[in-house]
Amino acid sequence: MPITHTLRADIATIWTEPQGGDDIRTVALGHPLDVEEINERSLHVRLWRYLLTPEGSKPIYGDGYIRLPKGTKPENVISPVGQDKILKFDFIDVQQGDAAVMETPSGKVVLFDAGESQLFARHLARRFPRTTQTKPKEIDAIVVSHGDADHFAGLAEIADTETKFADWRRLFIQPKRVFTNGLVKRPGTKNGKSVPDRELLGKTKSAPGGTFIVDLFDDLLSELPASEMNRPFQAWRRALERWNDRFPIEFKRLALDQDAAFDFLANDGIDISVLGPIETLLPGDEPALSFLHDPPKGPRVNVDSLAEDEHRFTGALSASHTINGHSVVLRLEFGNIRFLLTGDLNEEAGELLLDNIPDQLEAEVLKVPHHGSADFSADFIDAVAPVISVVSSGDESVAKEYIHPRATLVAALGKSSRVAEPVIFITELAAFYGTVGAVTPETHVTDTGGNLVLNPKALKAFFAFQRLAFGAVRVRTDGQRLLVYTDSAKATLKEAYAYEVDSAHKVKPVAVDQF
Numbered sequence: 001m002p003i004t005h006t007l008r009a010d011i012a013t014i015w016t017e018p019q020g021g022d023d024i025r026t027v028a029l030g031h032p033l034d035v036e037e038i039n040e041r042s043l044h045v046r047l048w049r050y051l052l053t054p055e056g057s058k059p060i061y062g063d064g065y066i067r068l069p070k071g072t073k074p075e076n077v078i079s080p081v082g083q084d085k086i087l088k089f090d091f092i093d094v095q096q097g098d099a100a101v102m103e104t105p106s107g108k109v110v111l112f113d114a115g116e117s118q119l120f121a122r123h124l125a126r127r128f129p130r131t132t133q134t135k136p137k138e139i140d141a142i143v144v145s146h147g148d149a150d151h152f153a154g155l156a157e158i159a160d161t162e163t164k165f166a167d168w169r170r171l172f173i174q175p176k177r178v179f180t181n182g183l184v185k186r187p188g189t190k191n192g193k194s195v196p197d198r199e200l201l202g203k204t205k206s207a208p209g210g211t212f213i214v215d216l217f218d219d220l221l222s223e224l225p226a227s228e229m230n231r232p233f234q235a236w237r238r239a240l241e242r243w244n245d246r247f248p249i250e251f252k253r254l255a256l257d258q259d260a261a262f263d264f265l266a267n268d269g270i271d272i273s274v275l276g277p278i279e280t281l282l283p284g285d286e287p288a289l290s291f292l293h294d295p296p297k298g299p300r301v302n303v304d305s306l307a308e309d310e311h312r313f314t315g316a317l318s319a320s321h322t323i324n325g326h327s328v329v330l331r332l333e334f335g336n337i338r339f340l341l342t343g344d345l346n347e348e349a350g351e352l353l354l355d356n357i358p359d360q361l362e363a364e365v366l367k368v369p370h371h372g373s374a375d376f377s378a379d380f381i382d383a384v385a386p387v388i389s390v391v392s393s394g395d396e397s398v399a400k401e402y403i404h405p406r407a408t409l410v411a412a413l414g415k416s417s418r419v420a421e422p423v424i425f426i427t428e429l430a431a432f433y434g435t436v437g438a439v440t441p442e443t444h445v446t447d448t449g450g451n452l453v454l455n456p457k458a459l460k461a462f463f464a465f466q467r468l469a470f471g472a473v474r475v476r477t478d479g480q481r482l483l484v485y486t487d488s489a490k491a492t493l494k495e496a497y498a499y500e501v502d503s504a505h506k507v508k509p510v511a512v513d514q515f
Contacts (some may be wrong), residue, residue, distance in 0.1 A: 002034055003032040003033065003034055003307070004033065004034055004080070004081055004309070004401075005032075005033045005034075005035045005045075005078040005079060005080055005081055006030050006031060006033065006074075006079055006081055006084060006086065007027055007028065007030060007033060007077070007078060008029070008078055008079045009077045009078075009478075009513045009515050010028060010029050010485075010496065010498055010514060011028050011077065011485065011494055011496055011512060011513070011514040012026065012027055012077065012514070012515045013025075013066070013067075013478050013491060013492050013515070014026065014027045014045065014049070014064035014065065014066060014067050014491075015064060015065045015066075015067060016064065016065070017065060017302075017459065018039065018041065018044070018065045019041065019067060021065075022492060023050045023219070023490075023492050025049050025064075026487070026489045026491050026494055027047070027485065028476055028485060028496075029086055029476040029478075029481075029483050030086030030088055030476050032047070032081070033045045033046075033047055033078060034046040034047065034206060035078060036063070039068075040068070040069055041067065041070070041408065042065045042066060042068055043065065043066040043068065043074060043077065044064075044065055045063070045064055045065070046063055046064070046471050047061070047062075047063065047064060048060070048061055048399045049061075049062060049241070050126065050153070052468070053171065054508055055165070056169065057126060058168055059126050059168060061298075068515070069319065069515070072515070077515055083147050083270070084478060085105035085268075085269065085478060085479070086103060086407075086477070086478055087102070087103075087268075087270070087334045087337075087405075087476070087477050087478075087479075088103040088474070088475075088476055089100065089101075089103075089339065089365075089474075089475040089476075089477075090102075090423075090432075090472050090474045090475070091367065091390045091392055091427060091472065091473040091474075091475075092095075092115075092119070092120055092123050092427070092428075092470060092471075092472050093119070093392070093394065093427035093430065093431050093470055093471025093472060094115025094116065094117060094119045094120050094150075094154060094392070094394065095117065095394025095395070095400070095428065096112075096116070096150050096153070096393065096394040096395070096400040096402075096404075097114075097115035097116050097117075097150035097151060097371075097392065097394065098112070098113040098115065098145065098151050098344075098369070098371070098392045098442075099113050099114050099115040099119070099120040099123075099154060099392070100112040100113065100341075100367065100392075101123075101124065101127070102158075102332075104265060104268040104270060105136040107141040108141070108264070108268060109128075109137070109138070109139050109140055110141045110143065110265075111141070111142045111143070112143045112145070112330075112341060113143070113144060113145055113151040113152060113154075113343070114142075114144075114151070114152055114155045114158065115150060115151070115153070115154040115156030115244070116149050116154055117154060117157065118154070118157045118161075119154070119284070119470075120154040120158070121157045121160075121171055121205050122169065123440055123470060123472070124171050124173075125161060125168070125169050125171040129168060130168075131170070131171055131427070132458070133162065133172050134437075135172070136172035136173050136174040136246065136254070137172065137173050137174070138173075138174050138322055139176065140176050140177065140264060140265075141172050141175070141176060141178070141179060141262075141264070142155065142175050142178045142179070143175040143179045143180075143254075143326070143328060143330070144181075145327040145328045145329075145341070145342075145343025145344065146179045146180075146181050146183065146230075146323050146324060146326065146327040147180070147181070147182070147183055147184060147185050147233065147323055148320075148323060148324065148344065149232040151343070151344070152313050153230070155239055156232075156235040156236050156238065156239045157238055158239070159239035159242050159243070160239075163270075167288070171316065173243065174246055174247055175243055175249055176247075176249065177249065177250045177252065178240065178249055178251050178252075179251075179252050179253075179254050180217075180220075180249070180251075180252075180253055180263060180328070181253065181254065181255075181279065181326050181327060182216035182217050182218065182254075182255075182289075183202075183213065183215075183225055183227070183322075183326060184201070184202065184203050184215070184217055184220070184228075184229055184233055185200060185201065185230045185232075185233060185291065185323065185506070186199065186200050186201070186228055186229065186230060186321075187200065187228075187230050187231075188200070188230065195316050197316070197320075197508050198291070198319075200319035201215065201322060202215025203215045204291060205282060206289065207282050207283075207382060209280070209290065210468070211317060212280055212282060212289065212290055212291060213288060213289045213290075213322070214282070214286055214287075214288045216287060216288070216289065216484065217253065217254055218251050218252055218253045219229065219251040220233070220237050220240060220251070221237065221240055221241060221251070222283075226509075232253075249289075254328050255276075255278070255287070255404070256275045256276060256277070256278045256279065256356070256357070257274060259271075259272060259273050259274055259342070261274070264276075268334075269334060269335065269479070270332060270333070270334050271333045272331070272332050272333075273331045273332075273333075273360065274328070274329070275329040275353060275357055275361070276326070276328065276329030276345070276349065276352075276353055277289055277326035277327065277328065278352055278356055284319040289322070290322075291322050292317075292322040292326075292348050292349065292385070293313050293314060293315040293317060293318055293348060294316050294318045294321060295313075295315065295321065295346065295347060295348070295375045301380040306419045308510065313348045313351075320502060321346055321375075322459065324344035324346050324349075324370060325344075325345060325348055325349030325352075326349060327342065327343025327344050327349070327369075329341065329342050329343065329345060329353065331360060331361075331363060333478060334479050335477070335480055336479055336480055336481015336501040337365070337477045337479055337480075337482055338362065338363040338364050338365070339364070339475075340361065340363035340365070340366050340367065340384055340386075341367045342366070342370075343366055343370075344369060344370040345369035345370065345380075346369065346373070346375075347375050347376055347377045347380075350377030350379075350380035351377050351379070351380070353380065354377065354379055354383060358432035361383040361504070362383065362384060362385055363385075363386060363508065364386065364482060364505070365386065365387070365388045365390070365484075366384050366386035366388070366390070366474055367392070368389050368390060368391045368392075368409070368413065368414075369389050370404075371391060371392055371402070371404040372391040372393055372403065372404045372405020372406055372409045372411065372426070373394040373406065374403075374406040375409060376412070376418075378412050378442070381412050381416045384416065385416055385417060385418040386413065386416070386417055386418075387417060387418060387423065387482075387499065388425070388482070388484050388497075389413045389417075389423070389424045389425070390421065390425050390473045391409075391410075391426045391427065392427045393426060393427060394427070394429050395428065399469070410424060417505060419504060419507055419509070421486060421509070423442070423497050425473040425484070425486060426471075427471035428471055429471065430469075430470075430472065430473055430486040430487070430488040430502045431464065431469060431471030431497075432467070432468050432469035433467055433468065434465065434466050434489060435466075436464040436465060436470045437463065437464065438461055438462070438463055438464070439461060439462065439464045440459070440461040440490070441459045441461075442454060442455070443459060459499045467488045468489040469487050469488055470487065471484065472487060475487055480499065480501060481498065481499070481500055481501075482499040482500075482507075483498045483499075483512070484496070484497050485497070485512075496512045496514070497509070497512065498511065498513070
């Protein structure tokens with residue numbers, strides 16, 4: 001499966017025949033292609049396609065064709081591999097949670113969070129097929145923004161695929177680096193009683209300015225016993241142990257200005273600045289993170305009045321708001337294009353960034369904080385002034401329904417943009433569910449003779465839907481041209497937007513180049 005070329009056009013549909021047949025899939029700027037033959041009106045290529053099965057989309061490597069309109073030069077559609085330097089950044093719908101994957105021009109891979117379910121593992125297994133225990137996919141870094149399960153429990157699901165499912169759904173990885181914010185959640189109960197919020201994140205100290213957490217960890221495998229972690233952390237630790245046994249992992253806790261952790265991306269022209277969390281040095285130069293508070297009660301009807309209220313962050317100490325607010329915040333720069341990745345940053349922590357680094361927040365692409373929660377800083381979004389905003393949210397169950405994204409947040413994104421028609425994508429809206437109809441599921445049991453037989457206790461029938469398209473929001477850039485698009489259930493149908501961004505970060509909408 002030699003890769004000879006990459007796609008130079010923004011969007012191209014792959015067909016079964018040179019000038020007819022069925023559409024197979026649509027690919028975008030920078031997609032790898034094995035070009036078999038170049039003709040006047042078509043390109044014969046080989047690439048991965050996906051066959052829908054009851055177990056999900058199965059990757060199949062095969063032939064296809066890109067049609068060339070009359071007079072189109074092939075060099076305007078494809079380029080030899082390595083000639084164009086394209087950064088690929090995909091935000092993957094994992095329902096309630098965050099997950100994203102970045103591929104650099106040289107092929108380095110960085111994962112940013114992983115959701116809580118199998119969805120991210122399924123995406124990656126199809127994206128990087130045919131991995132084995134002896135030939136795992138090398139992952140240059142895993143960045144976990146913070147220790148909420150909907151941001152990292154999916155990593156344990158990746159490890160679990162090694163012993164489950166069909167071989168094409170297994171994913172063996174070898175992470176080189178794991179970066180976190182250093183906070184670890186403890187078990188929520190002790191001796192049958194609920195643990196107070198102040199103790200859920202380890203040791204604290206009182207100092208001028210409030211209460212501070214001093215239990216900050218780099219290495220989850222050696223610095224804290226598993227018994228002192230909650231269940232999602234314990235499952236993640238087991239996954240890390242498995243991967244670390246194959247090859248030692250570099251662990252690091254990130255905080256403001258620890259940019260050197262990402263020096264391994266320098267040869268790709270990618271510069272990552274660590275903007276958060278912002279540490280406080282206690283007496284003796286002891287690093288600590290401030291304990292944050294419950295946000296103000298009530299709807300955010302008048303955001304400006306809240307911003308003027310100096311006493312709005314005086315509620316009860318909140319472990320959940322603390323671990324959210326101290327998310328790892330990264331600004332990624334590639335040429336003229338800037339991404340801001342914010343984890344579950346909240347209003348109190350957003351104001352902290354504004355107080356310390358107000359001039360470092362502007363970005364063309366914003367991963368919107370906290371799934372579009374109402375707990376946001378309007379001034380922070382003003383400082384970012386995003387062109388493209390991506391909200392990662394889901395509503396898979398009543399237990400995980402938080403009314404994300406909030407209407408006020410979506411409005412603020414549009415109001416604060418630098419362009420007249422900003423683009424706001426929401427991952428759950430970019431997913432597509434086809435109607436299956438009423439189904440009666442069948443299960444099997446083992447009889448007394450050890451044979452697998454139909455379970456006589458039939459499950460109740462239900463009305464079913466089938467997920468035909470992931471809610472992936474895909475960004476492609478060469479450092480000047482910026483493309484963002486989403487898939488649909490139809491291979492030929494994409495919602496796509498393109499921009500040119502100059503060195504002064506002035507943004508000009510341009511037509512999408514599509515074949």
